[in-house]
Amino acid sequence: QVQLVQSGAEVKKPGASVTVSCKAFGFTFTAYHMHWVRQAPGQGLEWMGRINPGSGGTNYAQKFQGRVTMTRDTSITTAFMELSGLTSDDTAVYYCAREWSADPYFDYWGQGTLVTVSS
């Protein structure tokens, strides 16, 4: 069955970078766009960007351009999201989410990865 399994929680210092991984199971990894969405504590959802695992092409939200990099490794069916220049405002749960093939909504989500930024 379709599953997205994310890497574990991270604690980072301000100014550092973090990389979150999202391993895909149960579907053709290169056939579906993968998105990243984050949620700060007690807050709503915020879209960060997407990657086309087939081509490696990316689209980033304006807010994160220059600070986020999304990549993939097709040999291990895993997508990665790296966020640099961390501040306390980046403390959030980060989700990967698969885009359904027939319509651009997020049909499967990872379990989420908590990233805490603290000095």
Place this chain on the structure above:
Amino acid sequence: QSVLTQSPSASGTPGQRVSISCSGSSSNIGRNYVYWYQQVPGTAPKALIFKNNQRPSGVPDRLSGSKSGTSASLAISGLRSEDEADYYCAAWDDSLSGWVFGGGTKLTVL
């Protein structure tokens, strides 16, 4: 400061019908489809509605979506205790070239 505006809370008693609204602009809801997600605290969101009013497989037909102009709404009839969750609307924004979400509505089943 979400791009889409939702009321922070809604409530109803079991069996009732409740409606959750979402307001946007011409660059998002006015031109593009609306999507709805449900999130039980501590878990990942789940898709409820796509393309304004379509339900993914497995979503019961007591949930329905609609859109008019730059606003949209999600209706839940026959309210159940398991409907207690946070609900988010979403749409593609042409000006921002990205997905935007509402701030979420916390639904309480009394």
